[in-house]
Amino acid sequence: MTPPAGSLLSADQLRKAYGPTLALDGAEFSIHPGEVVAVMGPSGSGKSTLLHCLAGIVTPDSGTITYNGRELSAMSDAQRSALRRSDFGFVFQFGQLVPELTCVENVALPLRLNGTSRKEAERAALTWMERLEVDDLRKKRPGEVSGGQGQRVAVARSLVTNPRVLFADEPTGALDSLNGERVMELLTDAARSTNAAVVLVTHEARVAAYSDREIVVRDGKSRDMERVV
Amino acid sequence: MSIGHTLLGLLESGPRHGYDLKRAFDEKFGHDRPLHYGQVYSTMSRLLKNGLVVVDGIEAGGGPERKRYAITDDGITDVQRWLATPEKPEPYLQSTLYTKVVLALLTHRDAADILDTQRSEHLRSMRILTDRKRKGDLADQLICDHALFHLEADLRWLELTAARLDKLREAVTR
Amino acid sequence: MSVRQWAADLMLGVRFAFTGGREGWTRAVLTAVGVGLGVALLLLTTAIPNALTVRHEREAARSDITFALEPMPKANDTLVIADTDNSFRDQDVRGRALEPEGPRAPLPPGVEKFPAVGEMVVSPALKELLESDSGALLRERLPDRIVGTIAEEGLIGSAELAYYRGAEGLAEQITSGRIERIDRFGDPEPGEEKSDPVLLLLILVVFVVLLMPVAVFIAAAVRFGGERRDRRLAALRLVGSDSRMTRRIAAGEAMAGAFLGLLFGAGFFMVGRQLAGSAEVFRISVFPSYLNPSPLLALLVAVAVPAAAVLVTLFALRGVVIEPLGVVRAGRPARRRLWWRLLLPLAGLAMLYPMIGNGRDNGDFNQYLVTGGVVLLLVGVTALLPWIVESVVARLGSGGVAWQLAVRRLQLSSGTAARMVNGIAVAVAGAIALQMLFAGVDDDYTKSTGQDVSRAQMEAILPSGVPMDQAAEKFRDTKGVKGVFTFSEGWLGDRRQDPDHGTTVTVGDCASLREIAGLPSCADGDVFAVHGAQWDAGEDVAKLVTPGRKLYLDPSYEGGPKSHEIPWTVPEGVKAAKPRTGLLAGTDRGGVLITPKALPDALAPALDGHAYLRLDESVPDVHDLVRNTTAAIDPLANAMTWAATERTDRFDAIRTGLFVGAACVLALIGASLLVSQLEQLRERKKLLSALVAFGTRRRTLSLSVLWQTAIPIVLGLLLSMIVGLTLGTVLLKMTGTPVRVDWAGVLSMTGIGAAVVLVVTLCSLPPLLRLMRPEGLRTE
Incomplete structure (x- = not known):
């Protein structure tokens, strides 16, 4: 199948097994620039695996993933790493901030990995921290900030490279609903303002409600609800 | 009210x-x-x-x-x-959706389809509410949240039912 | 608080120690190995004084020196015994010739039956040597049939070479000093043995140096799995145990490892005890049975080690508040202060300082000061290192991402980092010092004989009555002998007994005499007086050697047996001669020189034969060939080596031993490093996966792990080099040995230390790479 017209990132017929368990069994996906797509489904349905495949963290056993006209599964690990550094951003549920680095250093980290100088990287980091209303935490270490603040720092970090696709895996999973919603608001606002696509893995309907549309993953198969309806 | x-x-x-x-x-x-x-x-x-x-x-x-x-x-x-006087909690015991699902199962239609469609519809409502909430004031937010939580509860039921469809089919077609 | 509650808490901890899965028992076993090594070393240490005492007692029990003025009369319970001590290569061989004079003659300890003439009983080590190929040369010298072995009670060490051989006709030679008649063995009044202070120092330092890193290791080992334990303790708090209870449970966990360690230690000790029976250090070997620690000290060890483990755990927990929902480390600890950390090594130096030079004049080393000083110096390493790591890391500037990650982590937890390398730093510092001491002392050993040995390298002493010309002939025929000078020597006094003045008398042909004095002219029949020599009471010569004066050869002395006391009148026409420096290095010879024709026959019995041999040192085993010839000339004759032979092989053995010991300790520490490193990595699994997800290169993360260990280890090794060299210098000064730095040793020890870190990093890379796989992101 050719990728849907205008799609930034699309996947077709993805299969991935971890040992005897089939995590993905013919999943499909596509997303346009500036679009927020929620990936929903019960626990263990393969949501996270789909995200990992789409982001090039995991290579599927079979199937194709096309990003911006390039075939992801044909790339080497180094190429995919480079792509993740330059074009993708990531927010996870928890455990993603380096505890030794200060918040601003954490946010600047992706830029530094790309070779940006420390000073410049931290300046850019601060801009994003302001947008996410956490610029007063710059000197603090992750252990010294609250969960919601930490997650906002993580969002700032995911956006600091101006990614074209933002992958968020249960970004509010560890937060209460008030903090969770604030993080979702800031995340989707920021993504829309930069025209970044957001792949949002969640099992919470209230978080998924921040998306433009949703796909449901069940037993390794995906279902794009827009096409059904 | x-x-x-x-x-x-x-x-x-x-x-x-x-x-x-x-x-x-x-x-x-x-x-x-x-x-x-x-x-x-x-x-x-x-x-x-x-x-x-x-x-x-x-x-x-x-x-x-x-x-x-x-x-x-x-x-x-x-x-x-x-x-x-406390409000009597809604019993929600009469559910059209439940009736639809059981009927689908009895007539060997795809019940999962019904559930997915319903979820999609619920989510559509939730998106509208979320959007209104983002633009509105505190009162808007509270009212929308009330609705969102109810819709979310429905969605949870949908998920749970979807996960138990096989068992339900066994029970109703026996 | 009831005792039962205490016991229950401790037992719960013990259970946790062994039921924590693979991680749990790995930690328990590593702790136990560390504690075990410590216990074994401690037990060995406590056994050493005992071993030295036993050796001394055995030595005294077989003593055959009578101190009698007159030889005792022959009886049916007497034995004539001749000292035929000898050397083979660089080993001493204790030899005795036995001639029982009656049925009740005393048997030497460890011997069941007197060997007949042509028979001998030997120590097991000698037996083994004689039966081996390398002992063939010695076998020539000791051809007697071996009829038995000397039992343990007759030997002072498992590796001692000793024999008793049957002999006859010894009685006639009793006066010669190496032969005595005795009616029992044993020193009638055994004195306190004064052990070699340098040896004692070495033993003390070896054990302190080996024990210290083990102690540091134990301290680190009981903290293995600290994070996991903390979580477990927090969970216990949640279900209602109070903070004291959790502390006791933690103590119980540590105690479990320590008790297992006690068992290991007992095992290690038993093995080590057996091994000790086959080892020989500085010519001292012991029997395993010597190494029995005194029960009191052993008990002390058994109580102290687990107690120490518990104390260390409680100490480590002092800054930790265990809350039901997690563990809170007491806020950022105060900045480390330097002064008391510096105080430790300085106090150590201060304790060692008063003993500088004590070893040279054979003075005593105060054991407590030595141990205390060395311990304080080495403890100073562990005290200084955290401060150094903290201050250096705080100043480290920016660099790449890998560097930044490593430095930030070190800044946040420099204490942990320092603790990890503390053991290595202490071990390396100790090893450097020890090696310097060994090298220095050994150097000293070989150099102290440093004589000019260009003209003669061996001297054979032949009992009187051995025809010198025949002996000279036999020496000349021996392979490797290039020249032979034979003299007969004796001592002249101005009175029969207790002479006030005396000098040497040397008999030899003109060629030989020219080797020892500047003669104006020489013909057989001449007598010379050598004036002005440094040795042999040269200043007495002028007084004594006046023609017509009656002198006595071999005078008697008060308290000694009666000697020959042969009168000799100084003849007319004594020629003056000048002393000539050394046939034997550094010494010149004074006194009276007599050519054979001028020698009255009556003097012969009072003269010993001395043959000075010039050797071709390139001939293998030339010294033993000469000894064989000497033994063939007369079994009672003795050959001494004057050459300053290098004993590098002996030092090599010690160096190897030190290397192996240090390497083992370091490997153990390395293993513990690896365990804690892996534990740390596992805890960061999520983070590592997240970092990889957003595109961090594996290289960056691997490098940061390397920096993270390399920075503290480099600091640690630098510090340990400084402390090690200081300690080594002080120890050498204490023994009065010239200070020389064994750079090869320093580099190899620091090299081993660095290698351990490298290996640990390399070993932690595969798990690191595995942890960096995206599976780490999976939560379900």
């Missing part, structure tokens, strides 16, 4: 005209559905008859005559009683 009690409650802060009452109600509670004035009028007549309000005065003006209503002591007691 008891409109009578709500209007009574609004009168507690001071006597008001009927139109005033309608405006105050719409502003605070009637975001989705403004009250028809006729409803205000009939409700006030009933309250008047029951001695919960009295007419404080009549203003003759250019338009129709305008009555000013004031709450009586009985009225205050009534509001008090109403507020203190």
